Amino acid sequence: MRLINCQSLKFEEFVRDVPPYAVLSHTWGKDEVTLNDMRNRDEALENDSERGRFRKIEDTCRVALEQNINYAWVDTCCIDKSSSAELSEAINSMFAWYKQATICFVFLSDFTSFSEDTLEEIVNLFDAREPLEEGFYKDPPPLTNQEITIRDKVKKSLGSCRWFARGWTLQELIAPSCVQFFDRDWKCFGSKAQLASVLAWITGIDSSVLRGKPLDEILVGRRMCWASTRETTRVEDIAYCLLGIFDINMPLLYGEGKKAFTRLQEEIIRSSHDLSIFAWKAEGNDLRRFRGLMANSPAEFKGCQRLVTPSFEWNNGGEYSITSRGLRTESLVRITRGESAEVGSYFLSLNCVDARQTKLILAVSLSQYGPGLFARRKPWQRFTVFDLNVFSAAKLSQPQYICCKDSPELEKIVMDSRVDAIQIGFSVDIFDRFDRDSITAFPQADWDLKNSILLSFQRPQLWGMWKIKAKDQDDGISIVCVRSSGWLLYGIFAWDKLPAALTQTRLLPSEVENILKRLPDRTSTSCSGFHHTISDIKLDLGENGVKVPATLLQVSSTEKERSQRRTGSNFIKRLLKKV
Incomplete structure (x- = not known):
């Protein structure tokens, strides 16, 4: 691991016994300092116009030394991006590097901190509201005028920072146990623990996760929802920036475009038994009648913020796997029974519910189009079944294969x-x-x-x-x-x-x-x-x-x-x- 010595501003490399270090989380500008720039820093600083480029790194090292930390890691300059092997290792290790850091400094270059009194009022109001939002069976009381005013103020200032809209900063917020937030003048205005309820409202991330709850206790679909409003410069990075969130390792293939997100979903399916990965809903402008099981992007998980596991697992852990024909299962596809409009329909129960509707199991509605072959039907709707209907629904005796990947020909294939x-x-x-x-x-x-x-x-x-x-x-x-x-x-x-x-x-x-x-x-x-x-x-x-x-x-x-x-x-x- 390549770290910056905060006193000498020179690189030192560690294979074992990595010393305590601080890590910087920030949004990149047009002319960030690179590895080569740092190695030639002394020459660059002879030109006054170059001094401003190094200020962010110098301030990171200065604040680290103030907290008795002698080393720092900054993503713009501590990775040799000319080496594809090193870049791949870094991206696959990044979540772990942020998690192992002694402290993470979040630098918001487009934010000026609130006054101490205003910040205290904001935190107190959000903390007081948080317990009211946790009830599953009733809606919380309406917001007061004071709360509405405060939320508008937070949304227009802190919530509008670029840092909250970028894909890579999601793991940089979640992974470290200790995070401090700094405004454009490097004034610290709070920690992740202190601001947890405010950050949860801005990001949609559970405040319990921000306070240290393990990620594997959160459903996959819910974790995908955290990235639903975030963006990355390169299409592939919307998948690569989520590797640590799902504890996944996979090779980087820049140039594959949206296939990267499909590969991420395939790896998640192979490594977990969490069907909420299929709980996405097609966006409003996508009115195709048939889709594969895979989502196009995290944006399609926008409505999955409240997904929880139901009180019992009805399918007794029915197995499934990715094959060349699609998602293979011998027990998960069922036929609904009862008096509803969906009687006789094929469905795949996702073994998850909305926290406010605990009796309605989310499901994927299916249409058969070949010998044991199924496609997702009406993906723009949210399909649910009662837990008792799920339990009594008839199984299909032969293996079923559910189409995973989208194809422009899928609708024609189903109709033909x-x-x-x-x-x-x-x-x-x-x-x-x-x-x-x-x-x-x-x-x-x-x-x-x-x-x-x-x-x-x-x-x-x-x-x-x-x-x-x-x-x-x-x-x-x-x-x-x-x-x-x-x-x-x-x-x-x-x-x-x-x-x-x-x-x-x-x-x-x-x-x-x-x-x-x-x-x-x-x-x-x-x-x-x-x-x-x-x-x-x-x-x-x-x-x-x-x-x-x-x-x-x-x-x-x-x-x-x-x-x-x-x-x-x-x-x-x-x-x-x-x-």
Whole structure:
């Protein structure tokens, strides 16, 4: 580690036994002092115009010596930025270096401190308000006129400093245990501990974290929210400046642009079991119907400031991992049950709640678009489910893969998966559509069980079987459909009348077609006191003006006795007509 000797203003390097040192946190100007400038400082100071450039570093060393600290570290000049290896090591180590510092000096070059009386009034008002904001089940009392006036004053002066808007300064505020704040004249006006409630209001960071609470006790989505209003000069740095916040190490690849933030999310997913990383919401101008699971930037976590863990972990730690096909899981994707408008929808529970709505579990709404493949649906909305609904929701038995990365083609891929698809329509009064295990399908990965659709994935050949249980009965109906040689064939059967040849799981579409062709009657069946018939209807599964041609197989069900009476009546009518 390269440190500045505060007395000689020369560099000294330490591999072990690093002495106590002060660290500077500041915003960079246009002409900051570099490593080479410091090595040639004596020559530079011969030119009076160069003296001002070194003043920030000299003041840092002066204040450190006043506090009996003999060494200092300043990011502008203590890193050899011409060495990519050293730069990568420094950025990956920076959080630790700030944390290990004896003290951190925050220099606000665009702020003039309040008077002592005003500052005391500000701190007292914010400290008094803090306990009122902690209640989860009720809103805090409204702000008084005095509080509104004080907050406006803080926002226009201290809150408007560039230091609070930069990405790198986030970790520089959180990591050190001891932080002192200085105004433009290097006047110290308070410490992080003294100003914790004020800083929490300005930054959105929990005051408990500013007072030393471990970061791993804060949900990932909530930590991302702290960076949602911050900016960096280079696009990649919005990811790199967060490495320490999430205890992540990864190589730096300047030039990769927004991919850096995607890589950061992937590393977080690999190293933690915190699903709140998917709790982001698309910004208002992004109205795409489908997205991947990854956020585009920390700005999409803006609404995650109050995320907390619910009272119980419903999924018993269901595992997930990043694969080439997306986020792989065997138990996290569920189908909602109950009476809500989202009944039958696929969702991924995020195992987190808003602190003021502890019964509503945040979730990601999903749409199926391939064999076990899902995409995030309506990412601009905040989707929630009741904790009891989450607990009772049906699991999918086969592995699921949720698309992670965004693609301009994703929306087209999702919609095209329904071109020439086959949907089943039936009476919900006769069948137990939303009872657990009432519907089974084969191959399950090809079926959108939410909408009873056999997805096409633009395949010229496909076949599937769909089974549903009759209410309060131990039997039901099976529907078999196949598209093989350009034609759609289908059949409806009672469970006990399903041809044995169709119970094999490894049939080819052409084999299913041949079996159905040989059956004399496959458009009607009877079970549980009902007579069921099936017919095909042209269907449009598109949305928002996009046409998606498909077929609806509509099941019509009538009570068997009524059907027999209707048949007898028709026979009598025909007989009378002949007479």
